[in-house]
Amino acid sequence: MMETNFFDTKIEFLKGVGPQKGDLLKTELGIFTFGDLLQHYPFRYEDRSRFYRISELREDLPGAQVKGRLRQLEVIGEGPKTRLIGQFSDGTGSMELVWFQGISYVQKSLFRDREYILYGKPTSFQGRFQMTHPEMEPLTPENERGGYWQPVYNLTEKLRRRFIDSRTISRWQRQILELAGRQIRETLPDSLMEKYRLATKLQALWGIHVPGNEQHIHQAKRRLKFEELFYNQLRLIKQKILRKTEYPGQVFGRAQLIRTFYDEHLPFDLTGAQKRVIREIFEDMRSGKQMNRLLQGDVGSGKTIVAFICMLLAIDNGAQACLMAPTEILSDQHFQGLSVFAEMLGLRMGRLTGSTPKKERKILHEGLLDGSIQIVVGTHALLEDIVQFQNLGLVIIDEQHRFGVAQRAKLWQKNETVFPHVLVMTATPIPRTLAMTLYGDLDLSQIDELPPGRKPIVTRWKSDQHRLEVFGFVRQELAKGRQAYIVYPLIEESEKLDFKDLMDGYESVQRAFPEYQISIVHGKMPAKDKDYEMQRFLKQETMIMVATTVIEVGVNVPNASVMVIESAERFGLSQLHQLRGRVGRGADQSYCILMTGLKLSTETRMRMKVMAETNDGFVIADTDLRLRGPGDMAGTQQSGVVDLLLADLSKDAEVLKAARESAMQILEEDPELVLPKNQPIHNQLLHLRENESNWARIS
Numbered sequence: 001m002m003e004t005n006f007f008d009t010k011i012e013f014l015k016g017v018g019p020q021k022g023d024l025l026k027t028e029l030g031i032f033t034f035g036d037l038l039q040h041y042p043f044r045y046e047d048r049s050r051f052y053r054i055s056e057l058r059e060d061l062p063g064a065q066v067k068g069r070l071r072q073l074e075v076i077g078e079g080p081k082t083r084l085i086g087q088f089s090d091g092t093g094s095m096e097l098v099w100f101q102g103i104s105y106v107q108k109s110l111f112r113d114r115e116y117i118l119y120g121k122p123t124s125f126q127g128r129f130q131m132t133h134p135e136m137e138p139l140t141p142e143n144e145r146g147g148y149w150q151p152v153y154n155l156t157e158k159l160r161r162r163f164i165d166s167r168t169i170s171r172w173q174r175q176i177l178e179l180a181g182r183q184i185r186e187t188l189p190d191s192l193m194e195k196y197r198l199a200t201k202l203q204a205l206w207g208i209h210v211p212g213n214e215q216h217i218h219q220a221k222r223r224l225k226f227e228e229l230f231y232n233q234l235r236l237i238k239q240k241i242l243r244k245t246e247y248p249g250q251v252f253g254r255a256q257l258i259r260t261f262y263d264e265h266l267p268f269d270l271t272g273a274q275k276r277v278i279r280e281i282f283e284d285m286r287s288g289k290q291m292n293r294l295l296q297g298d299v300g301s302g303k304t305i306v307a308f309i310c311m312l313l314a315i316d317n318g319a320q321a322c323l324m325a326p327t328e329i330l331s332d333q334h335f336q337g338l339s340v341f342a343e344m345l346g347l348r349m350g351r352l353t354g355s356t357p358k359k360e361r362k363i364l365h366e367g368l369l370d371g372s373i374q375i376v377v378g379t380h381a382l383l384e385d386i387v388q389f390q391n392l393g394l395v396i397i398d399e400q401h402r403f404g405v406a407q408r409a410k411l412w413q414k415n416e417t418v419f420p421h422v423l424v425m426t427a428t429p430i431p432r433t434l435a436m437t438l439y440g441d442l443d444l445s446q447i448d449e450l451p452p453g454r455k456p457i458v459t460r461w462k463s464d465q466h467r468l469e470v471f472g473f474v475r476q477e478l479a480k481g482r483q484a485y486i487v488y489p490l491i492e493e494s495e496k497l498d499f500k501d502l503m504d505g506y507e508s509v510q511r512a513f514p515e516y517q518i519s520i521v522h523g524k525m526p527a528k529d530k531d532y533e534m535q536r537f538l539k540q541e542t543m544i545m546v547a548t549t550v551i552e553v554g555v556n557v558p559n560a561s562v563m564v565i566e567s568a569e570r571f572g573l574s575q576l577h578q579l580r581g582r583v584g585r586g587a588d589q590s591y592c593i594l595m596t597g598l599k600l601s602t603e604t605r606m607r608m609k610v611m612a613e614t615n616d617g618f619v620i621a622d623t624d625l626r627l628r629g630p631g632d633m634a635g636t637q638q639s640g641v642v643d644l645l646l647a648d649l650s651k652d653a654e655v656l657k658a659a660r661e662s663a664m665q666i667l668e669e670d671p672e673l674v675l676p677k678n679q680p681i682h683n684q685l686l687h688l689r690e691n692e693s694n695w696a697r698i699s
């Protein structure tokens with residue numbers, strides 16, 4: 001009994017916490033129980049292993065611990081300028097201590113001529129060292145040797161005002177760990193701890209909250225990260241196995257239309273990679289189990305035809321197919337791309353977006369219900385309950401991470417008897433580590449080859465001063481009969497200003513290229529007008545397209561071979577890569593020119609450099625993850641899928657790999673986790689599930 005209950009003990013029962021501070025911990029940090037506090041990990045450490053003499057202090061130290069005597073303490077100044085000044089010396093020199101806040105409290109708790117240990121950031125002021133708001137504690141026989149690392153925890157201002165600081169938190173952590181003693185249950189099986197030489201859970205918790213040295217911190221982190229990723233993967237893989245064994249799928253065995261399409265209409269030979277992924281997808285769609293597959297392919301790798309051929313397999317077997325895209329423009333692009341093929345075979349296709357007129361909707365709803373429309377392409381408007389199918393066999397979701405898992409599930413449920421097969425398609429390369437945690441429950445197919453004859457896009461980075469030269473280059477390309485994009489950022493917060501930039505840009509492009517027709521497309525235009533301008537550009541009635549990022553995905557104009565991206569520093573790496581993917585889609589040599597201002601951060605320079613150096617979407621995605629962290633990657637934050645406390649997907653790829661392999665091996669051998677050696681895993685899964693439902697109740 002004791003064992004499970006101990007960690008669920010309410011935090012206010014910890015000595016020194018009590019009801020008031022307990023409430024603060026709940027509201028400020030979401031800490032309700034002992035277990036919650038133990039999971040509140042520090043985000044960095046201060047080195048308290050050694051003492052600095054005052055004569056050794058340097059301004060570049062992030063913090064320093066000093067042992068000495070408080071010589072003086074006095075309040076000076078008045079009103080808002082009041083401050084408390086202390087003089088502190090250690091025999092090698094003296095320094096000044098300064099407090100602006102909490103003066104009366106500090107004054108009461110410190111005594112002149114006593115010895116203290118203090119920790120703070122040394123700054124130099126008029127040739128003397130100073131510390132503002134140092135942490136102080138009386139020198140005692142226990143602490144006079146230093147020799148530990150102080151964890152620093154995430155705290156709020158409100159907590160600090162109530163004198164709950166990192167030291168308080170780590171004292172509480174220590175108290176819990178001492179009370180818990182050996183009750184701390186191991187959550188990983190012995191075999192894994194031996195194989196990866198991991199610290200035990202008990203050691204790890206001590207090591208992370210009460211470390212004696214750097215080595216302890218390192219080992220504790222390694223163990224806890226492994227555990228975190230191991231359970232993340234274990235649950236995803238379990239989910240995947242469950243789907244494969246429990247969820248039936250329609251068996252699509254017939255392939256008549258596909259044969260006709262291959263024999264009579266295929267516009268080009270498929271690449272080896274395209275053939276391979278089609279084979280993988282077909283195997284799933286014939287397996288009798290529901291397909292849940294992620295199709296990744298870099299920009300321009302030819303996903304459209306793959307999607308179409310998969311749709312054909314469903315249609316061949318009397319089922320319907322739908323494709324859902326995150327934006328109207330992208331869904332229209334897909335519609336156009338697919339209808340070229342659909343027309344060849346006389347298939348009926350529909351489209352449904354927010355701006356589809358009522359009358360059209362009605363026809364579409366009927367056609368889907370009676371089965372006369374075989375393919376529908378649209379946005380999340382497809383999710384509305386009124387959209388019913390006769391027999392939905394295949395759901396293709398483009399750019400799924402913008403939709404979220406719940407919406408994905410909603411589409412499946414459009415078929416009452418058997419779930420449709422699901423293919424998630426993404427054009428934004430996702431770093432491997434992120435894909436594993438985001439889509440770890442899906443099988444993966446990858447188009448890792450571009451259609452033949454493509455020349456790598458040449459990318460140049462130029463400062464604004466070179467605009468004339470850049471426009472001169474664009475003119476040369478236009479003279480060869482090619483087309484050009486000129487892209488402006490349009491970011492929501494400063495939309496008005498951006499819009500002005502776009503319009504100014506448009507005018508200057510018009511002035512610079514009076515001999516050419518120019519299109520303009522931006523997000524605020526009615527869909528009809530966007531469509532019209534896109535069509536004009538596609539038909540080469542206009543030769544230059546001035547646009548915002550609405551053209552980021554899906555736009556396919558093979559004759560366009562130059563792209564100029566204005567204010568490129570305002571775009572993320574993956575976004576730049578997506579944009580650049582709009583050129584280089586034909587056989588001509590293509591160019592992308594990144595225009596930036598002169599004053600740039602190191603990170604921005606790095607981004608531009610990477611873009612100029614590589615066309616490889618995966619390298620770019622990995623760099624993006626490294627520079628920005630997973631929270632910022634498109635849509636992942638909102639979907640809440642990447643929910644890791646300690647592990648960092650940009651740095652812990654190795655740990656993730658080991659965790660995933662281990663989870664797979666264990667589930668392969670013991671899918672139900674019933675073997676005695678896997679008991680710790682079984683228990684921990686129950687515990688995690690329980691905790692989640694607690695959370696659900698609270699929030």
Ligand SMILES: Nc1ncnc2c1ncn2[C@@H]1O[C@H](COP(=O)(O)OP(=O)(O)OP(=O)(O)O)[C@@H](O)[C@H]1O
Nearest residue numbers: 268269270271299300301302303304305427451554
């Ligand atoms: N095997 C192939 N051989 C030659 N051309 C191909 C082949 N596959 C696709 N293409 C052509 O390559 C271009 C890009 O294909 P598609 O639009 O399907 O790319 P995509 O993967 O959807 O890229 P994006 O996500 O950037 O839109 C199209 O013009 C298409 O007709």
